[in-house]
Amino acid sequence: MSTLVNDISKMTVSKARxxxxxxxxxxxxxxxxxxxxxxxxxxxxxxxxxxDAEYALKxxxxxxxxxxxxxxxxxxxxxxxIKDIINVKGxxxxxxxxxLEGYIAPYDATAILKMRNEGAVFLGRTNMDEFAMGSSTxxxxxxxxxxxVKRDRVPGGSSGGSAAAVAAGEALAALGTDTGGSIxxxxxxxGCVGLKPSYGRVSRYGLTxxxxxxxxxxxxxxxxxxxxILFDVIAGVDAMDSTTVDVPLPxxxxxxxxxxxxxxxxxxxxxxxxxxxxPEVKNxxxxxxxxxxxxxxxxxxxxxxxxxxxxxxYYIIATAEASANLARFDGVRYGFRCxxxxxxxxxxxxxRALGFGSEVKRRIILGTYVLSxxxxxxxxxxxxxxxxxxxQDFEAVFKKIDAxxxxxxxxxxxxxxxxxxxxxTMYLNDILTAPANLAGVPSISVPCGWSSDGLPIGLQVxxxxxxxxxxxxxxxxxxxxxxxxxx
Amino acid sequence: xxxxxxxxxxxxxxxxQLKTKSKLFCGCGTEFGMPPNTQVCPVCLGYxxxxxxxxxxxxxxxxxxxxxxxxxxxxxxxxxxKSYFYPDMPKNYQISQYDHPLCVGGEVAIPLPHDGEKKIxxxxxxxxxxxGKNMHFQxxxxxxxxxxxxxxxxxxxxxxxxxxxxxxxxxxxxKRILQYAEISDCNLExxxxxxxxxxxxxKQGDPNFGVKTEIKNMNTFRGVxxxxxxxxxxxxxxxxxxxxxxxxxxxxxxxxxxxTPMRTKEDAHDYRYFPEPDLPIIEISRATIEEWRKALxxxxxxxxxxxxxxxxxxxxxxxxxxxxxxxxxxxxxxxxLSSNPKMASNFIMTEMLRLLTxxxxxxxxxxxxxxxxxxxxxxxxxxxxxSNTAKxxxxxxxxxxxxxxxxxxxxxxxxxxxxxxxxxIVDKVIRENPKTMEDIQKGKTAAKKFLMxxxxxxxxxxxxxxxxxxxxxxxxxxxx
Numbered sequence: 024m025s026t027l028v029n030d031i032s033k034m035t036v037s038k039a040r041x042x043x044x045x046x047x048x049x050x051x052x053x054x055x056x057x058x059x060x061x062x063x064x065x066x067x068x069x070x071x072x073x074x075d076a077e078y079a080l081k082x083x084x085x086x087x088x089x090x091x092x093x094x095x096x097x098x099x100x101x102x103x104x105i106k107d108i109i110n111v112k113g114x115x116x117x118x119x120x121x122x123l124e125g126y127i128a129p130y131d132a133t134a135i136l137k138m139r140n141e142g143a144v145f146l147g148r149t150n151m152d153e154f155a156m157g158s159s160t161x162x163x164x165x166x167x168x169x170x171x172v173k174r175d176r177v178p179g180g181s182s183g184g185s186a187a188a189v190a191a192g193e194a195l196a197a198l199g200t201d202t203g204g205s206i207x208x209x210x211x212x213x214g215c216v217g218l219k220p221s222y223g224r225v226s227r228y229g230l231t232x233x234x235x236x237x238x239x240x241x242x243x244x245x246x247x248x249x250x251x252i253l254f255d256v257i258a259g260v261d262a263m264d265s266t267t268v269d270v271p272l273p274x275x276x277x278x279x280x281x282x283x284x285x286x287x288x289x290x291x292x293x294x295x296x297x298x299x300x301x302p303e304v305k306n307x308x309x310x311x312x313x314x315x316x317x318x319x320x321x322x323x324x325x326x327x328x329x330x331x332x333x334x335x336x337y338y339i340i341a342t343a344e345a346s347a348n349l350a351r352f353d354g355v356r357y358g359f360r361c362x363x364x365x366x367x368x369x370x371x372x373x374x375r376a377l378g379f380g381s382e383v384k385r386r387i388i389l390g391t392y393v394l395s396x397x398x399x400x401x402x403x404x405x406x407x408x409x410x411x412x413x414x415q416d417f418e419a420v421f422k423k424i425d426a427x428x429x430x431x432x433x434x435x436x437x438x439x440x441x442x443x444x445x446x447x448t449m450y451l452n453d454i455l456t457a458p459a460n461l462a463g464v465p466s467i468s469v470p471c472g473w474s475s476d477g478l479p480i481g482l483q484v485x486x487x488x489x490x491x492x493x494x495x496x497x498x499x500x501x502x503x504x505x506x507x508x509x510x
Numbered sequence: 511x512x513x514x515x516x517x518x519x520x521x522x523x524x525x526x527q528l529k530t531k532s533k534l535f536c537g538c539g540t541e542f543g544m545p546p547n548t549q550v551c552p553v554c555l556g557y558x559x560x561x562x563x564x565x566x567x568x569x570x571x572x573x574x575x576x577x578x579x580x581x582x583x584x585x586x587x588x589x590x591x592k593s594y595f596y597p598d599m600p601k602n603y604q605i606s607q608y609d610h611p612l613c614v615g616g617e618v619a620i621p622l623p624h625d626g627e628k629k630i631x632x633x634x635x636x637x638x639x640x641x642g643k644n645m646h647f648q649x650x651x652x653x654x655x656x657x658x659x660x661x662x663x664x665x666x667x668x669x670x671x672x673x674x675x676x677x678x679x680x681x682x683x684x685k686r687i688l689q690y691a692e693i694s695d696c697n698l699e700x701x702x703x704x705x706x707x708x709x710x711x712x713k714q715g716d717p718n719f720g721v722k723t724e725i726k727n728m729n730t731f732r733g734v735x736x737x738x739x740x741x742x743x744x745x746x747x748x749x750x751x752x753x754x755x756x757x758x759x760x761x762x763x764x765x766x767x768x769x770t771p772m773r774t775k776e777d778a779h780d781y782r783y784f785p786e787p788d789l790p791i792i793e794i795s796r797a798t799i800e801e802w803r804k805a806l807x808x809x810x811x812x813x814x815x816x817x818x819x820x821x822x823x824x825x826x827x828x829x830x831x832x833x834x835x836x837x838x839x840x841x842x843x844x845x846x847l848s849s850n851p852k853m854a855s856n857f858i859m860t861e862m863l864r865l866l867t868x869x870x871x872x873x874x875x876x877x878x879x880x881x882x883x884x885x886x887x888x889x890x891x892x893x894x895x896x897s898n899t900a901k902x903x904x905x906x907x908x909x910x911x912x913x914x915x916x917x918x919x920x921x922x923x924x925x926x927x928x929x930x931x932x933x934x935i936v937d938k939v940i941r942e943n944p945k946t947m948e949d950i951q952k953g954k955t956a957a958k959k960f961l962m963x964x965x966x967x968x969x970x971x972x973x974x975x976x977x978x979x980x981x982x983x984x985x986x987x988x989x990x
Binding site (some may be wrong): 110130228370391407 | 562602783
């Protein structure tokens with residue numbers, strides 16, 4: 024059993040699909056092995072905050088039966104972990120917050136429905152920073168997730184549970200969400216691949232909103248191909264989300280395109296290679312750039328001049344939207360309610376005081392402030408204008424080049440507790456990732472090296488709006504070349 | 511009189527429920543009177559992750575309202591979030607429109623007491639969602655969210671209204687327009703129309719407005735009238751006593767007929783409006799607006815003018831007939847089918863309206879169709895029945911419907927106009943009442959009516975009164 028558990032925990036989605044199709048393995052075997060792995064290590068890693076083994080096994084059995092009846096599905100029988108912020112009907116969706124204790128989702132998110140229709144098995148719910156607000160998963164009301172690569176380190180965040188589950192072999196793949204880097208940064212910290220699709224590619228219906236104009240659901244996987252497989256399933260225009268776009272999905276050609284980057288022009292934004300980036304991170308990314316050049320890409324320096332305002336802009340827009348999005352958590356209709364209050368106002372105050380953690384409160388207060396009369400123009404309106412400038416930066420650059428290469432994070436995974444006392448330093452984790460959210464463009468994080476103390480480093484590939492195909496091509500070609508170079 | 515020194519300045523914010531099958535941002539139904547929380551879903555309950563999707567019909571209806579009052583339709587418009595905490599508000603923000611409403615400008619004409627009309631200018635018309643309804647029981651409170659998310663159109667007027675009566679007329683005029691264009695049922699009992707009133711008073715000749723108060727959430731037109739009567743008096747008295755009007759929000763207490771303070775300017779909400787990120791900008795092309803404009807119904811005022819011209823009916827009658835869309839349509843059909851607009855108008859103005867009021871039903875629900883009424887009118891015109899018989903048949907048709915010709919035939923109700931038959935009856939009546947002829951000759955006009963009545967009695971009401979009258983007159987002449 025234990026070799027099987029070991030094999031399965033290292034398995035990619037594409038491999039599992041092959042073995043399932045050829046009937047060399049069953050979905051039940053996959054789920055049982057992953058449950059065994061979870062049993063073995065999750066008390067220490069703490070990637071999950073809910074695992075419903077019975078439900079997972081039932082879905083696996085259903086998938087196995089369906090397969091014998093000839094049913095096909097892009098993810099038939101493939102177990103996937105889901106970030107605790109995406110609604111799965113009949114299951115908790117607490118967003119790692121006390122305030123949603125007892126809430127059971129009454130409906131499936133569109134991304135979940137699409138995966139369900141392709142036969143996916145939902146394994147469990149992964150830990151995160153409360154309401155996706157954080158960069159280390161230390162803001163969960165329930166657990167602190169450890170980085171499986173080095174357990175005294177954070178896994179990153181906010182999708183730290185999803186990245187840790189995939190990196191630790193507790194899931195074949197996972198869904199995360201990315202508002203300012205919450206998929207790419209933990210993927211980089213844990214040595215996984217993480218894709219933030221273009222804004223509007225994946226329906227947000229059923230994703231508990233943090234910042235509606237920035238949030239996107241995306242996959243965290245073991246390789247780029249898996250990310251493309253999951254993206255293909257969850258993407259598409261959705262009548263339930265008016266911000267989704269009806270732009271044809273890029274067809275992914277798994278042909279010779281994936282072995283070279285000839286004819287592609289890749290840009291290095293000079294604002295992304297500045298002081299404050301750890302030398303080891305910079306070196307690893309520069310080696311990756313060289314690999315891309317070897318693959319035939321033309322490399323040139325470009326400029327995204329408004330990058331230095333991105334973090335300020337991001338934290339105004341995201342918190343403003345969050346202050347409204349999180350207003351609904353009031354104890355009236357679902358979740359936690361402080362029941363010994365005398366009147367409704369007292370009930371609101373107590374429920375929210377006890378239900379939200381301190382980072383969430385900080386952001387609600389910040390967001391409320393920037394929208395207040397007298398401050399709106401100075402903060403929120405200015406941020407919207409800066410956002411337009413940042414978007415225009417990208418538009419201008421993508422007239423000349425096909426994709427951007429950059430680091431994902433300024434540093435490798437930091438120690439648990441290292442930054443909890445200083446929210447501003449923590450916010451700077453998003454400095455290289457938030458611009459893509461502000462501009463709405465797709466971006467992927469793909470492993471590109473190791474620090475001297477054995478921590479993974481990520482390469483970020485940012486594409487033009489709706490050009491996930493180019494992002495995948497660059498990331499996948501690079502990933503293959505890197506594998507080749509290793510062996 | 512003190513009051514005449516002051517001019518009230520009143521502006522109305524009227525919230526009108528649009529006539530849509532589903533809610534503004536989800537597919538839930540809008541039917542009134544359903545059991546609590548049976549027309550709800552994750553979207554209108556504000557569940558985590560649920561997102562709004564715009565109901566296009568609600569946008570069209572709002573634009574139609576704008577076109578009806580001559581608004582400018584914005585080529586692009588957007589939704590905004592308006593934040594405040596209240597238990598009946600699922601998301602604790604309302605999706606409304608702040609700085610880019612669908613419609614801007616326009617005007618509504620109201621009649622002046624003696625003659626002529628006055629135009630009340632519209633500031634804007636925007637679209638927003640309704641909230642739920644708090645319900646209080648002995649030991650607990652509940653919230654019915656069936657109403658949450660129902661589309662409301664808010665029509666904001668300039669403070670051009672100068673009396674409670676004008677406010678009342680304005681509401682009636684709006685209701686008429688909205689019913690005409692089938693934008694809203696404007697059913698007050700079902701809370702289709704609710705109104706916030708801004709009211710201030712200023713001295714005659716003063717170029718500046720006085721300090722205003724806002725009276726919230728009234729749901730009857732009479733309530734608006736009475737609340738304004740009270741509020742204007744209250745403000746004038748305050749000023750006359752040397753006091754000041756406080757800018758505040760007040761509530762109307764219909765049981766005590768007074769307004770009471772709700773909150774002052776200091777605790778006014780900061781709604782923190784910002785663009786709704788879950789909904790794209792609404793763009794309406796010129797072509798679409800023109801297409802909708804072509805589908806506009808005639809306005810009540812236009813219809814009234816046309817009725818007078820086309821059907822030759824009096825101004826007053828035309829005014830009554832156009833007061834409701836269905837009534838006007840009913841009249842027009844009947845007038846055309848019967849080719850006798852005058853009689854059609856008479857029947858509707860008298861018999862129909864009387865019965866509708868007596869039975870408390872609306873004209874959409876009566877059994878008598880315009881076709882039936884037109885047939886009935888033709889029978890009177892051809893002198894097959896007299897008007898009394900026609901009125902009796904009308905009541906029957908009103909209640910049960912049916913074919914007027916068949917009814918007349920089956921019951922033998924045809925009028926007797928044959929002079930030889932009527933001559934015999936008149937002779938018989940005179941023979942039996944010789945004294946009456948003497949009375950007539952002495953000049954007692956009542957006596958002739960008695961004779962007529964006797965003839966009617968014998969003929970079972972079928973005698974043609976004109977023919978009978980002529981015969982009696984002739985006999986009197988002969989006896990002289």
